[in-house]
Amino acid sequence: MLQQIIDRRLSGKNKSVGNRERFLRRHKEQIREAVRRAVDGRGIRDLEKGEDVHIPKRDLSQPVFGHGQGGKREAVHPGNSEYVTGDRIKRPDGGGGGGGGGSQASDSGEGDDDFVFHLTKEEFMQAFFDDLALPNLTRTQLAEIPEYKSHRAGFVNDGTPSNLSIVRSMRGALGRRIALSADSRRELRDAQEALALLDEQGAKDDVTLKHKAELQETIKRLRSYIDRVPFLDPLDLKFRNRVKVPVPSTRAVMFCVMDVSGSMDESRKDLAKRFFILLYLFLTRHYEKIEVVFIRHHTQAAEVDEQNFFHATETGGTVVSSALVLMDEIIRARYPSDQWNIYGAQASDGDNWHHDSGRCRELLMDKILPKCRYFAYVQVAEPEQNLWEEYQRIVGEVPQFAMRKAIEASQIYPVFRELFRKEGAPAA
Amino acid sequence: MTFLENRRAVGRNACADEYGGRRRAGPPQELAPLKERPAQPLPSPSDWTFDMIERYHEVIRETAQRFGLDTYPNQLEIITSEQMMDAYASVGMPVNYRHWSYGKEFIATEKNYKRGQMGLAYEIVINSDPCISYLMEENTMAMQALVIAHAAYGHNSFFKGNYLFRMWTDASSIIDYLVYSKDYVARCEERHGIEAVEELLDSCHALMNHGVDRYRRPSKLSLAQEQARREDREAYAQLQVNDLWRTLPRRATSEDETAAERRFPAEPQENLLYFIEKNAPLLEPWQREIVRIVRKIAQYFYPQRQTQVMNEGWATFWHHRLLNQMYDDGYLSDGMMIEWLKSHTNVVAQPPVTSRHYSGINPYALGFAMYTDIRRICECPTDEDRQWFPDIAGTPWLPTLDHAMRNFKDESFIGQYLSPKLMRDFRFFAIVDDEKDSELEIAAIHDENGYRALRESLSRQYDLGSREPNIQVWNVNLRGDRSLTLRHSQHNDRPLHDGSQEVLKHVARLWGFDVHLESVNSKGETTRRWSVTPPQG
Numbered sequence: 020m021l022q023q024i025i026d027r028r029l030s031g032k033n034k035s036v037g038n039r040e041r042f043l044r045r046h047k048e049q050i051r052e053a054v055r056r057a058v059d060g061r062g063i064r065d066l067e068k069g070e071d072v073h074i075p076k077r078d079l080s081q082p083v084f085g086h087g088q089g090g091k092r093e094a095v096h097p098g099n100s101e102y103v104t105g106d107r108i109k110r111p112d113g114g115g116g117g118g119g120g121g122s123q124a125s126d127s128g129e130g131d132d133d134f135v136f137h138l139t140k141e142e143f144m145q146a147f148f149d150d151l152a153l154p155n156l157t158r159t160q161l162a163e164i165p166e167y168k169s170h171r172a173g174f175v176n177d178g179t180p181s182n183l184s185i186v187r188s189m190r191g192a193l194g195r196r197i198a199l200s201a202d203s204r205r206e207l208r209d210a211q212e213a214l215a216l217l218d219e220q221g222a223k224d225d226v227t228l229k230h231k232a233e234l235q236e237t238i239k240r241l242r243s244y245i246d247r248v249p250f251l252d253p254l255d256l257k258f259r260n261r262v263k264v265p266v267p268s269t270r271a272v273m274f275c276v277m278d279v280s281g282s283m284d285e286s287r288k289d290l291a292k293r294f295f296i297l298l299y300l301f302l303t304r305h306y307e308k309i310e311v312v313f314i315r316h317h318t319q320a321a322e323v324d325e326q327n328f329f330h331a332t333e334t335g336g337t338v339v340s341s342a343l344v345l346m347d348e349i350i351r352a353r354y355p356s357d358q359w360n361i362y363g364a365q366a367s368d369g370d371n372w373h374h375d376s377g378r379c380r381e382l383l384m385d386k387i388l389p390k391c392r393y394f395a396y397v398q399v400a401e402p403e404q405n406l407w408e409e410y411q412r413i414v415g416e417v418p419q420f421a422m423r424k425a426i427e428a429s430q431i432y433p434v435f436r437e438l439f440r441k442e443g444a445p446a447a
Numbered sequence: 448m449t450f451l452e453n454r455r456a457v458g459r460n461a462c463a464d465e466y467g468g469r470r471r472a473g474p475p476q477e478l479a480p481l482k483e484r485p486a487q488p489l490p491s492p493s494d495w496t497f498d499m500i501e502r503y504h505e506v507i508r509e510t511a512q513r514f515g516l517d518t519y520p521n522q523l524e525i526i527t528s529e530q531m532m533d534a535y536a537s538v539g540m541p542v543n544y545r546h547w548s549y550g551k552e553f554i555a556t557e558k559n560y561k562r563g564q565m566g567l568a569y570e571i572v573i574n575s576d577p578c579i580s581y582l583m584e585e586n587t588m589a590m591q592a593l594v595i596a597h598a599a600y601g602h603n604s605f606f607k608g609n610y611l612f613r614m615w616t617d618a619s620s621i622i623d624y625l626v627y628s629k630d631y632v633a634r635c636e637e638r639h640g641i642e643a644v645e646e647l648l649d650s651c652h653a654l655m656n657h658g659v660d661r662y663r664r665p666s667k668l669s670l671a672q673e674q675a676r677r678e679d680r681e682a683y684a685q686l687q688v689n690d691l692w693r694t695l696p697r698r699a700t701s702e703d704e705t706a707a708e709r710r711f712p713a714e715p716q717e718n719l720l721y722f723i724e725k726n727a728p729l730l731e732p733w734q735r736e737i738v739r740i741v742r743k744i745a746q747y748f749y750p751q752r753q754t755q756v757m758n759e760g761w762a763t764f765w766h767h768r769l770l771n772q773m774y775d776d777g778y779l780s781d782g783m784m785i786e787w788l789k790s791h792t793n794v795v796a797q798p799p800v801t802s803r804h805y806s807g808i809n810p811y812a813l814g815f816a817m818y819t820d821i822r823r824i825c826e827c828p829t830d831e832d833r834q835w836f837p838d839i840a841g842t843p844w845l846p847t848l849d850h851a852m853r854n855f856k857d858e859s860f861i862g863q864y865l866s867p868k869l870m871r872d873f874r875f876f877a878i879v880d881d882e883k884d885s886e887l888e889i890a891a892i893h894d895e896n897g898y899r900a901l902r903e904s905l906s907r908q909y910d911l912g913s914r915e916p917n918i919q920v921w922n923v924n925l926r927g928d929r930s931l932t933l934r935h936s937q938h939n940d941r942p943l944h945d946g947s948q949e950v951l952k953h954v955a956r957l958w959g960f961d962v963h964l965e966s967v968n969s970k971g972e973t974t975r976r977w978s979v980t981p982p983q984g
Contacts, residue, residue, distance in 0.1 A: 024500055025524040028584060035536040035553045041645065042550030081548060082653055082949035084916050090941030091881040095905040097808060098799020099876035099892055106889040110880070136554040 043142065049074050050138065054146040058296065059289065069140050073133040144300075167263040178258025187257035195255060199248045207241040210234050271302050271360040272310045274346050277328065278367035280317040280337045287399040291366035292329055294397050294431050298364045312349060316342035318372075322349065339371045339406060343382040356390035363391050368400035369407050380409040388417050396422040397431065474849040479513040484777050491780040495588040497525075503592045504599075506778050510769050511600045515845060518603040520577035523595065531583050532556050534571050541573065542625045544632035544740070546648050572598035574606035575622060589786035592779075596769040601762025608853045609757070611750035620673070621747060627673065628740040635733050647734055650953035651720065651741035656915055658720030658742040659749045681732060715919040715934065719954070720745070722920045728929060729959030738957070753856040753911055760814015761852055767791060767815070797873065813873075817860070820869050821851055831867055862906035867898045877904040882940070913938050921965070930961035937968045948977055955981040 043050060053072040086092075102108070138146070174187055214234045217227055275295045277288070302309050313328035314320055317335045320342040346363065354361060371379070388394055396410055401424065413420050425431045489502060504523065511518070526534070536553030537543035573579040580598040582591055606612050636644045651658070716722045720742040724735050751758075770787060773779050797812035798804040824832045825844035833840045839847050851864060876892040877900065891897030891904065907913060921934035933954070935943055943966055955962040964977040 024497055024504075025522065026497070027524045027526045027530065027581075034530075034533040035549060037545045038536060038547065038550030038553060040550070041545055041547040041641065042554065044641070045547045045645070079551060080946075081649065082946040082953070083656055084918055084935075084947060084950050085944045086916055086941045087944030088942075089882045090937065091879065091883075091939040092941060093877055093879050093890060093904050093907070095808070095875050095877045095901065095908055096800040096805075097797055097873040097875055098801060098805075099874040100799070100801065102876055102889045102892060104889055104892055104894070104897055107886040108878075108889070110885070110887055134551070134555070136558065 046072070046074055046078070049078075050146050053138075054143060057143070058147065058293065068143070070138050070143050071135055072138055073135050076134050079134050169261045170264050172260045172262040174257045175260040176254075176256065176258070178260070182258040182261075184257045184259050188251070188255050191257060192251045192255040195252060196248055196250070200245050203241050203244050207238060207245070210237045210241065214238065270308050270310075270358065271362060272312060272354045273299060273302055273362045273364065274312050274314060274349075275328065276314045276316070276342045276346060276363065276365040278317070278337055278339070278370070279315045279331065279333050280335055280370065281333070282337075282368050282370050283399075287368055288329060290399045290425060290428060290431070291397070293428055294366055294395075294425065295364055297431060298362060298395065302362060310354075312346075314342050314345055314349075316345075320345040336372055337367075337370050338375050339367065340375050340378045340382055343379055343387060347382065347386045350387075350390055361391045363387065363394035365394070365396045366399060367396075367406070369398045369402060369404045370400075371404065371406040373405050376405040376409040379406065380413060383410075383413060383420070384417065388413075388420060391419055393419045393421070396420075398422070398424045399426070400424075401426060474517075474846045475515040476843045477845060478772075479515075481513070481776050487777075488780045488783075489778050491588065491783040493587045493589075495586070495591050499588055500582075500591055500595075503588070504595055506773060507592065507596050507600065507769055510772050510776070511596075511604075511765075514765075514768070514772075515849075516600055516604045516765065517607055518578065518600060519574070519607055521595075521599040521603065522577040522579045523599065524579060524581050525584055526581050527584055528560070531571065531581065532560065534581065539571050539573070540625055541579075541622065542629050544625075544629045544648075545636075546652075547645065548652065570594040570598045572602045574603065574612070578603040578606065587786065589783045590790065592770065592783070593766055593787040593790060596766035597762045600769060601765035602758065604765070605754075605758050605761045605852060608849070609754060610854055611754055611856055615750040616747055624673065624743065628744070631736065631740065635737060639733065644737070646956065647737055648741065650956045651738055653950045653953040654719050654723075654957075655741060655745045657918055658718060658745040660718050660721070660746065661749075661912065677736065684732065711923045711925050712920060715921055717917075717919050718742075719918070719920060719933070723954075723957050726923070727958050730957065750856075753858070753909075756810045756814040756817070756857045756909065757852065757855065757860050758814070759810045760816075760818050763791070763795060763811050763815040764818035799874070816869055816872065817864055818848060818851070820866055821848055821864055824866065829868075835866060836864075857909035858906050861909060862902060865902045865905065867893070870898060870901055875901055875905065877901050916941075916943055918964070928961055930963060931958045932963045932965065935964060935966040937966060937974070940968050942966060942975065948979070951977050951979040955979040 050072050053070055057070045174184060214231065217231055217234070220227075273295075277283070277291055279288075283291075299309070299311065311325075313323050313325055315323055315328055315331075315333075316337070316339065317333050318338045318341065322345065323331075342365075350356065350361060383394070398407060407422075410420075410422050414422060423430070489506065490499070492499065500523065504521075508521075532553055534541070535556050536549045538549070543549065570583065571581040573581075578599065580595070580603075582594055586594065632644060632648075712722070712726075720738055723730070724738040724742065727735075727738075730738070766787075770779065770784070774784055795809070795812045795815045797809045821839070822844045824836050824840055825842050825847050828836070828840035851860065855863060870893040874893055877890040877897075879888045879890045881888070891900040893901065916935055917938060918933055918935045920931065922932045924930045924932070931954070933951075943964075947964060951962055951964055959981055961981070962979050965973045966975040968974050
C-alpha cells in the first residue's frame, strides 16, 4: 500500500476569503456605522488601524424549524446521584437545561452577546473610503520631489581623483598587461630556451652563430616590446560611481486651520475633521514622519492640541487672517520650507469679517503659498461670502491651491482629486 | 481540548467488489501475532518530523492490519492552523460554494481560537478514497500518532464499513459534485447577481434539514451523469414550450370538478426542498438547480448525523486499542503513553448532569464505553451479560465488534448494545417533562426495573426523526390562490419554536405565493397556524 504524507502548509491559505467578503457585504450597514463611530472617536493620526464591529446575534441567525418549549418529552442524563424512579422534582427555571438534553446548549458559551469581529486595517480603510465615495487613492504619485539621495552605482571610467578605486584600477592594469604581453612573453621564453640550448651545445659554426645572433635580436626586440607595455594606463583607471536618486523628503508638516467661531457646529466640525483625516492619510503614504499643527481661530488664532481643536467651542466673530499670520510665524520659527514639506488645510464656514478677506488672500499669495506644497481650503457651508470670492481669485494663479465646498462627506474627495490631477497624469 | 471531526463530510462508498461479486473476507477471529518485537521503542521527541510520522504510521498500520481493520488507503496531509480554520469554515470540505455563513463561521472559529477559548480540532478527516486526514503542524509527535490512529484507521474503517455510509453516500462523486456546485453557484452569481443567489441559498439553508429523503435510497450519479441529466432536464423544459398547446380546445368542465377535489400532492411529502424544486410555480431553472444542489448536499450529510456516537466511539476505541497494543509490543515509550493518554482522558470525560461543564451526553465517552463494554462482554461475561446478550457473550470479540460497527446507526446501536453495567457506570436516569404537570418526573433510573425503559429512552433520544419536527407538505391550493400548506404533526404534543415564522418567510420566498403552516396535535386538532405572504416584486 502506498503511503504518502503531503505537506500542504505552503499551498493556499485564505480559502474562505470569498466567504468573508460575502459576510462583510451582508453587514455593510453595521460596518459603516462602526467605522463612522470609530472615525469620530479617533485622533487623526491613529485612524489607520482595524476596528471591532458588533453585530447583534439575531441578525446572524439562520432560522430552522425546531421544537419549542412544551409538550411531553423525555431526556436521559448521566450522573444520577439522588433520584429513584417516581421522584418528582421542580422544573428548573429557564426550562432548557432540565429537559432539552444537550441540544440547546450554546455552542460558544457566550449567550446572547453581540457577535464581534475584527475589521482589518485594509477593510477599515475600505469602508472609510466607501463612505467618502473615493476611488483607490494610494496609487497616485506625488510628482516633483526636490530632495536627492546619492547612491553607489558601480564603477565608471571618469571621475574625480577622490573617487579613484585603486584596487579596481590595479586589477584592470594587471589584466591589460597580461593581455597585451602574453604572446610576446611566450615567444621570449622560447627564444631564450633555444639560445640556452645552442650555448650548451657549444657549436661554433657559422650557421649556429647566425642563428644565435638572430635569437639575440629577437630577444632584444621582445624585451623592448614588453617593456613598452605600460604598467598603468589611463585606460585602467576606475572611479567609484554615485548617482543621485530623487527621494521623497521624509518630513512633512500639516497645518490644520479651522474656524471655531459660534457658527461652526458639531456636524460642520465633523466634516472638517474628515477633510483633515484624508489629507493626513495622503501624507502618510509619502512621508515617514508627519507633524500636525492645529490652529484654531475666531477673532484670534491659537495653536492647540487635537482634543481642544475638535471639541472646544468658542463664540465670537471671525478674523481668518489671524490664523494665517500665526501659521506663517510657526513656519518661519519651526518649519523652514527647505527642510519640510508644508501642507495647509483650512476649513471654515466662509464667515469672515469683511475687511479681512482681502488681507487673507494677500497673506496666502505672498507668504504662505510660496512655501507650501499644497494648500486646500474647504468651505463646509453653502453661502458664498467674501472670503470665498477672494480665494476664488487665487485658484487660477497658484497651482498648489485648491478650494471646494463640501456640504456632505462625499463631497470632500473632489478637493483631493484636484491635487492629483494637477500633478499626476490624467487623474483617477 | 476536544476532538472535532468533520461530521458533515461524506464518504467514499464501499469498493465494487463488495456489491454482488466477491465478498470481503470477514474480520479475523483474533489478533494476528507480532512478527518480531522491536529492539527498542520508537524515539519519542516532542517535535515531529516527516520521517518520524512515516515510521509511526508504518507501525500503526501494521498493528491495525493485525486487528483486521479494513480501511481505504490513507493519505496524510500536514496543514497549518489557518488552513485548518479554512477547512472548518467550508463545512470541512476541501471545496464548497461561497456563502456568507461560512465566512461567519470562520470569523467565529478564528476568534475563539485566538482567545484560546477553544482548541482547534487536531485533525479533519475526509472520507474519500484514498482517505485524506489533515494533521495540524502544531501537534506534538504523540498527538500526531494519536490522530493517525484515530482518523486514518478509526474513522477510515468506519466510513468504509458502516451500512449507512455505504448506502447513502457516494464518495466517488462527492468531491466532483462539490466542484460542480461551486462552479454552478459562482456562474449564477455572475449572471444573476450575488444578492439573488444569496437570498436563494439562505432560504434553502433554512429548509436543509427538511430537504432529505429519510427512507428512499438515492441513486448514485457521477459528475458527468449529473451534468448530462441537467442538460436533459433543461432541453426537455425547452421542448415543452410550444405556443400551439395554448390553442387546443379545453375539455368539458365536468372533469374540472373532480380535479378540484383531487388533492395535490396526492400524499403528504416529507422532502420540502424536493417538492419545491419540482413544483414551485415561479422558480427560474437556475433557481431550481440551486435548490437541488443544496438538497443533494443535505442528503449527503444526512447519514453522518445519525452515527455520531458510533463513529466517534469507534475511532476513539481504536486509537486507544492500537496505541496500547503498540505499547505492549514495545514500540512506544512511557512518555509518549502519558501524553496521549492525557488527551484521551479529556476526550472521553463525561461530566455529570450536576456539573457546570455538563452539556449533554458526550458521544466520545458513550461510544468509547460501549465498544469497550462489548469487548468485555465477549471476553469475560458476567451472568447478567449472559442473560442480556446471550448471542455475543463469550464469542470472539473482533468479529462481534465488526458486526456492531457495520450494521447499526446510533438509535439501533444503543437499543441493541447498551448494557445494564454501562447504565450503572454512567448512572443514567430518564426525566419526563410533561407540560401538563407542574413537576418533572424521574421515569427510570439504572435499576432492574428501569434498564429497558432507560435504554429505549436513550435510543429514542438519538432518533433524528423525533429530534426534528415532522413537517410535511400537506396541500397546494391549485385552483385558488396557489397557496402552499405545510403541516406539522406534533410528536408528544411538542410545539414548534418561535423561529418558525422566519423559516416560513423563506418558504414563501421559494414558493412565490402564500404559505401556511399548521401545527396539529395528537388528537388531530390544529393548535396553531402561521401564514406568510411572499414579498412582492
